[in-house]
Amino acid sequence: MNGFFDIPSDLQHSWLGLIGLHLREALLPVLAGLVIALPLSQLCVRFRWLYPPVLWVTTVLYAIPSLAFFVVLIDYTGQTELTVMIPLTVYTLVILVPAIVDGVRSVPQETLAAATAMGFGPVRRYVQVQLPIAVPAIIAGLRVATVSSISLVSVGALIGNQGALGNLLNDATIYNRPELAWNAVLTMAVLALLVDGLLVAVRLLLTPWMPRRAHSTPKAGRPDPAALALEDTAR
16 A cells, blocks of 8 residues: 555645545536536427437537547636536536436326426426426436546546546556556545445435335335325425
């Protein structure tokens, strides 16, 4: 373990400092992507013709390598965290938009009809009925987007030490210190596992009507989860 946490001075951060920087560069794009994806997905649900072109555009953008994004952005945003976070936000949209659209579309029509009969308008129905029922699908998308973002932040090492923990991979080569590469890989893996576990806990808290085990099967007389969610929102 000698030298494992001995971070080269050229990175201008301690090991904990690199962890904080890595989480900031990884999670802010996911949050920004979620904020954009929620209204965009609702538009795609409301206007079905809009979904295919939105999905096509985001998929094409996802296919662009991050290095090409950097080349385009660096003239406007410079060698900054923003240059790394903008592509990560775009990549997040590709994952979250289909997840949210599929989750919202999975809400049973009878549940929507019941909400309408209770006087729920379109906005209230979306916020208090459709989104809560779509939480499992949304969290599933967030888990994929978050783990992907934590991994992709390391690419920022290509533009002036903006890769957080990924900068250790570059320094491992420069200083011939393989322990720095192990540090980067293991720390990013642990961060991904911890954040993923936190998202699972959030799902459990937000969906008390859902089975706690993936292999649980509905039993006779068990209330419909959608009906329970609608009942909770009406309280």
